[in-house]
Amino acid sequence: MKGFPLTWLYAPGDRPPVVAKALASGAHVVVIDLEDAVAPDRKAYARSATAELLRDPQPVPVHVRVNALSGPWGRADLEAVAPAPGLSGLRLPKVSSPSDVVRVARRVVSARGGVPPLYALLESALGIERAHAVATAHPSLRGIAIGEADLRADLGVRDDVGLDYSRSRVVVAARAAGLPPPTQSVHPDTRDLDGLMASCARGRALGFLGRAAIHPRQLPVIERAYLPSEQEIEQAETVLKAAAMTQGAQALPDGTFIDKAVVTTAHRTLTLPQTP
Structure with a gap:
């Protein structure tokens, strides 16, 4: 696992200055978000700005979280960013079955002559139940992870401990499929660094490796938590x-x-x- 990325920093695709700061933040991977972080009336702009940026190689790996194919924007996102030379991976939200991954792979293969690395986000009870099937859905799938905000809402979980079963299930599914350990979902309170550290320690104990972030100040905490002492x-x-x-x-x-x-x-x- 030498060189495995420990920090994955999200940045909204409709805010190019924020994306530029993310690229210079020291994060191991920058994830440009076209989904939850972008309002409906800004989707087209976010898509075009991201495609423009990724026409050129970037200083760090850049992934794009596209909108779900089941909605009105997902296909346009794939058409715009999948062929881009600067794209290092596609993060697929709300995956609930292997067919979700296969549909994306089939759609993008003709756009660039091959399928970019795909990462499936499991955000529902059904997605968690099918974690191993999703993890083995396609050779281009390089990782699975949990979208905890949506999963929490779907399950009606009020206490953080209520997600531990789902977390462990995804860790086991990734291992069984021969994939790297999953990265933890974001810690939503960007000022609660003590809470972030404690949460990372819990995630590491469960078998996660690295974590997504939504603010640069979270990066050193995540890295410190996941590096061996x-x-x-x-x-x-x-x-x-x-x-x-x-x-x-x-x-x-x-x-x-x-x-x-x-x-x-x-x-x-x-x-x-x-x-x-």
């Missing part, structure tokens, strides 16, 4: 050194038991980006 790195190195010296299960001097699963976890820790 010096203690974690030291422990992983100790495990691997011990494993290299002895075959089979063993215990370290501190009582830590080492077996194949522990060694796998240590390898995973050391393949993550590390604190500069």
Whole structure:
């Protein structure tokens, strides 16, 4: 997972100055949003401004969250941005079945001679139930994630803990499909950095890797939360050194038991980006 992006910063497509700031923010990926962040009467402008920007390569990977194909704007979004040389990926909202992914793949393949990387956002109970089927829907699908605001509304969940089943299900589905771990959904309170840190710790414990953001001030908090600590790195190195010296299960001097699963976890820790 070397080089795996930890921060994904959303920026509204109808505000080019905000997009420009996002591109210079240090985010690993910038997601230009044509969907929820853009009012209906601004959709056409957002689409054309984004297509214009992506005519040229960008300094960081740029994904575009298009509108759902089931609505009035999704097809126009795909026609405008899918062929763009500066596009690094398409984020597909409100995916509830494998056919949603396949329809997009078929629609864009003729526009650019191939399908760009696709990322499915699961935002309903039905989407969560079909998570693995969605995750294996098409070879161009590179990741799945949860749109928690819409999912919360669909489920009628009032407490954050009520989403943990859905979160775990998506983590398992991604792993079973051979996809990277999902990224966490956005933390909507951009000033609550302590809450963001605690939420990231919870997400990391559940198996997520990295997080979407809606303000640059959230980026260093997310990165700090998901980077392995010096203690974690030291422990992983100790495990691997011990494993290299002895075959089979063993215990370290501190009582830590080492077996194949522990060694796998240590390898995973050391393949993550590390604190500069």
